[in-house]
Amino acid sequence: MSELIQNTNSIEWRFERQILRIEPWGKNSLRVRATCQPGFSDARHALLCADDCPAEITTGPETLTLRNGNIRAVLNLKGQLAFYNQRNELLLEEMWRQRSTVGIGASEKSQDKYVSALKLDGREFKPLPGGKYQLTVRFESRPDEKIYGMGQYQQPWLDLKGCTLELAQRNSQASVPFMQSSLGYGLLWNNPAIGEACFAKNQTTWKAQVTGEMDYWVTAGDSIADITRQYARVTGTPPAAPAFISGLWQCKLRYRNQQEVLEVAREYRRRHLPLSVMVIDFFHWPNQGTWCFDPVDWPDPRAMVEELKSLGIELMVSVWPTVEARSPLFAQMKAKGWLVTSDRGVQVNLDFMGNTTFFDATHPQARQFVWETVKKNYHDLGIKLFWLDEAEPEYRAYDFDNYRYHAGPVLEVGNQYPRDFAQGFYDGLKAEGEEEICNLVRCSWAGSQRYGVLAWSGDVHSSFHAFRNQLAAGLNMGLAGIPWWTTDIGGFQGGNIHDPAFHELLIRWFQWAVFCPVLRMHGYREPQIQPAESYRNGIPQCNSGSPNELWSYGEANFATLQHWLSVREKLRPYIDALFSNAQQHGDPLMRPLFWHYPDEAKSWTVEDQYLFGDDLLVAPVMQAGQRERTLWLPGNHRWVALNGERYAGQQQITVDAALETIPVFIREGSPLVALLVGLLCRRQNDRQMLKKACLFTRLRVK
Numbered sequence: 001m002s003e004l005i006q007n008t009n010s011i012e013w014r015f016e017r018q019i020l021r022i023e024p025w026g027k028n029s030l031r032v033r034a035t036c037q038p039g040f041s042d043a044r045h046a047l048l049c050a051d052d053c054p055a056e057i058t059t060g061p062e063t064l065t066l067r068n069g070n071i072r073a074v075l076n077l078k079g080q081l082a083f084y085n086q087r088n089e090l091l092l093e094e095m096w097r098q099r100s101t102v103g104i105g106a107s108e109k110s111q112d113k114y115v116s117a118l119k120l121d122g123r124e125f126k127p128l129p130g131g132k133y134q135l136t137v138r139f140e141s142r143p144d145e146k147i148y149g150m151g152q153y154q155q156p157w158l159d160l161k162g163c164t165l166e167l168a169q170r171n172s173q174a175s176v177p178f179m180q181s182s183l184g185y186g187l188l189w190n191n192p193a194i195g196e197a198c199f200a201k202n203q204t205t206w207k208a209q210v211t212g213e214m215d216y217w218v219t220a221g222d223s224i225a226d227i228t229r230q231y232a233r234v235t236g237t238p239p240a241a242p243a244f245i246s247g248l249w250q251c252k253l254r255y256r257n258q259q260e261v262l263e264v265a266r267e268y269r270r271r272h273l274p275l276s277v278m279v280i281d282f283f284h285w286p287n288q289g290t291w292c293f294d295p296v297d298w299p300d301p302r303a304m305v306e307e308l309k310s311l312g313i314e315l316m317v318s319v320w321p322t323v324e325a326r327s328p329l330f331a332q333m334k335a336k337g338w339l340v341t342s343d344r345g346v347q348v349n350l351d352f353m354g355n356t357t358f359f360d361a362t363h364p365q366a367r368q369f370v371w372e373t374v375k376k377n378y379h380d381l382g383i384k385l386f387w388l389d390e391a392e393p394e395y396r397a398y399d400f401d402n403y404r405y406h407a408g409p410v411l412e413v414g415n416q417y418p419r420d421f422a423q424g425f426y427d428g429l430k431a432e433g434e435e436e437i438c439n440l441v442r443c444s445w446a447g448s449q450r451y452g453v454l455a456w457s458g459d460v461h462s463s464f465h466a467f468r469n470q471l472a473a474g475l476n477m478g479l480a481g482i483p484w485w486t487t488d489i490g491g492f493q494g495g496n497i498h499d500p501a502f503h504e505l506l507i508r509w510f511q512w513a514v515f516c517p518v519l520r521m522h523g524y525r526e527p528q529i530q531p532a533e534s535y536r537n538g539i540p541q542c543n544s545g546s547p548n549e550l551w552s553y554g555e556a557n558f559a560t561l562q563h564w565l566s567v568r569e570k571l572r573p574y575i576d577a578l579f580s581n582a583q584q585h586g587d588p589l590m591r592p593l594f595w596h597y598p599d600e601a602k603s604w605t606v607e608d609q610y611l612f613g614d615d616l617l618v619a620p621v622m623q624a625g626q627r628e629r630t631l632w633l634p635g636n637h638r639w640v641a642l643n644g645e646r647y648a649g650q651q652q653i654t655v656d657a658a659l660e661t662i663p664v665f666i667r668e669g670s671p672l673v674a675l676l677v678g679l680l681c682r683r684q685n686d687r688q689m690l691k692k693a694c695l696f697t698r699l700r701v702k
Contacts, residue, residue: 002077004064009055011064013079018125020079024053024068026234028226029219031190032073032081036125036133037212045190045416046235046446047217071185071220080122083185085220091185092218094122095138095203123214132210132412135191139204145183146604147199148224148592149480151176151444152457152473154466158592158607160199160476167195167208167415168400169392172458174444175415176480178231182594182604186227188217188235188446192416194400209400210412224479224595225587231481232586236450238484241579242436244314245454245484246572247276248565249520252548253492254281256531257297258304264549265313273550273562274569278308279316279440279522282389283542288356289323289330291370292377296536305382316385316440317378321370321393321421322349322356326539329373333359338366340393341404349403350396353540358393361417363406367424375428384434386425391418391443418443419451426451444482449586454484454518462491462502462523467509468608468622474516475610478588484579485590486518490548496526497546503557504624504659510561511662512620514568515612517575517589523548560660570675578613589613597634600650606632615670619663629657639665640673 002015010023017036025031056067062077082093097116125133152174177189193208221227268275403410437452490506525545593603609619619631635649
């Protein structure tokens with residue numbers, strides 16, 4: 001006989017081995033756990049400690065109901081669970097198909113759909129050899145629902161309804177399993193196991209390949225902003241953003257030596273171009289797993305850091321988690337258990353430029369050891385910014401069943417690796433007294449944002465096809481709680497610096513990146529430059545790409561890039577305010593239209609434009625050869641184009657999209673109207689337009 005149990009601040013259902021518990025966890029939110037083991041673990045995974053939220057519990061004939069603010073969970077004697085908001089609207093219900101099932105989320109007229117010979121449970125624990133379980137959780141699908149968030153996937157769809165998503169980390173894929181629904185709820189799959197989420201028309205399913213518990217967190221809100229902020233309260237917000245974050249970052253694969261870095265920095269200053277960060281990419285080290293500069297190519301890194309600082313430029317260096325078998329640290333780390341192990345075959349995780357194994361970022365002592373090495377060899381030279389590349393980590397073969405971490409088998413805990421990698425550096429920098437922490441990381445999981453993670457979209461191709469995917473990736477990362485995000489401008493691989501077709505892609509990508517959280521030049525440009533020596537001390541030497549600075553693509557293209565860099569510089573106070581807002585509330589900088597215009601149906605269907613903060617509407621040009629752009633203007637107010645033209649909201653328009661420009665509109669009344677329209681006018685030397693821009697300064701300021 002099943003049993004319903006009312007505790008002080010939670011409710012439970014028990015039957016045979018299974019225990020289900022629902023408890024308040026943050027404002028308008030609940031944590032839901034189930035297990036077939038004797039009890040629950042202490043693991044919080046992505047969640048922080050919850051605020052003290054007393055629940056209201058009521059008892060029915062065969063139900064227990066727990067309310068926490070705007071969300072209410074109803075649990076019946078059969079173990080079925082449904083969630084409602086404060087208006088008694090059904091948000092989410094488990095999917096059960098049993099002969100005697102009565103759905104607690106259904107009206108009497110529709111209860112017959114729950115009666116079935118399929119014998120499907122809403123929660124299915126399938127035992128595995130060794131004591132753990134394969135878990136499947138099923139929810140009823142709502143055909144009218146739209147779903148967002150979930151991290152970064154290389155596909156063009158913002159609305160994820162109808163998509164199947166692998167819950168696994170790969171190069172250019174970041175699984176951040178927090179989804180937001182147009183029905184007014186958000187759900188965090190609080191489980192780091194490799195698995196799958198399927199938002200199908202007939203059912204929604206979540207799967208974990210190996211786990212001991214079901215663990216998810218659900219919240220109700222009247223807007224996407226409410227849901228985002230409630231999620232941020234229980235998983236964390238980014239730290240204070242450093243002042244340089246909104247400027248230009250210069251990078252390429254790869255600056256080969258100290259002289260190259262300094263010459264590029266000096267040239268930026270000679271050209272009077274603002275530059276905030278210079279980045280030194282991989283293989284500046286003697287071997288993988290030494291975490292230091294090779295003294296042959298970098299004879300005086302302290303002097304390099306000091307000169308860059310005198311130019312007002314911060315330095316970032318790449319740190320890979322790979323340890324080559326010939327590294328002097330390999331034997332010690334292997335003996336201590338600080339390396340990822342393989343259950344079968346040879347202990348080699350990646351064979352790029354050597355036989356390497358990843359350090360185990362889930363092991364606290366391994367994290368501490370790597371940070372202490374990095375501190376001695378980089379931080380003590382004045383370097384405070386780190387590029388945590390390969391953070392998935394990127395296995396040579398993604399055979400997740402073959403690898404094991406300190407925290408457990410990769411099938412059970414694998415998705416937390418990038419978060420733990422970032423945490424090691426965050427904790428180390430905090431211990432050194434650093435407050436404004438920002439590290440570039442190629443992957444993320446839920447909670448990564450609280451460790452100063454600037455995520456980027458990985459090694460995407462230099463093509464318009466890949467370019468279009470990045471817009472959905474950036475917006476969904478923000479809705480999954482990762483507001484600091486960037487891309488490799490122009491894509492990572494495949495762009496020839498002499499190819500006019502690539503020049504077009506680069507300009508379009510750069511224009512868009514001006515209205516992204518971080519403006520960052522990077523790429524592996526063709527033609528490649530071979531190293532002067534193939535091997536040094538028996539260690540293979542890495543080649544490099546062609547130049548990737550703003551002036552590397554011809555004078556005409558440079559003039560366009562320089563103009564849009566000046567636009568970015570003018571916008572920096574506005575962008576800095578957006579970063580501050582992300583720290584306070586968790587709000588993304590890039591927002592879909594429905595963030596600010598949820599009552600307009602059209603805002604939920606537009607997926608090729610977005611809002612950058614409150615005041616800017618951006619419609620990037622993401623098709624080769626496109627020279628005009630059709631877009632939707634939301635709101636019951638006017639929008640001001642960069643040429644000074646004003647348009648009423650609530651309409652679709654077609655505007656010019658010459659290669660030199662990107663369609664951007666400013667909410668009328670914003671102080672940005674005079675700033676940006678005036679800047680464009682000065683470039684075009686059009687006195688009439690400048691006069692018109694001056695008139696806009698008298699518009700109402702928000």
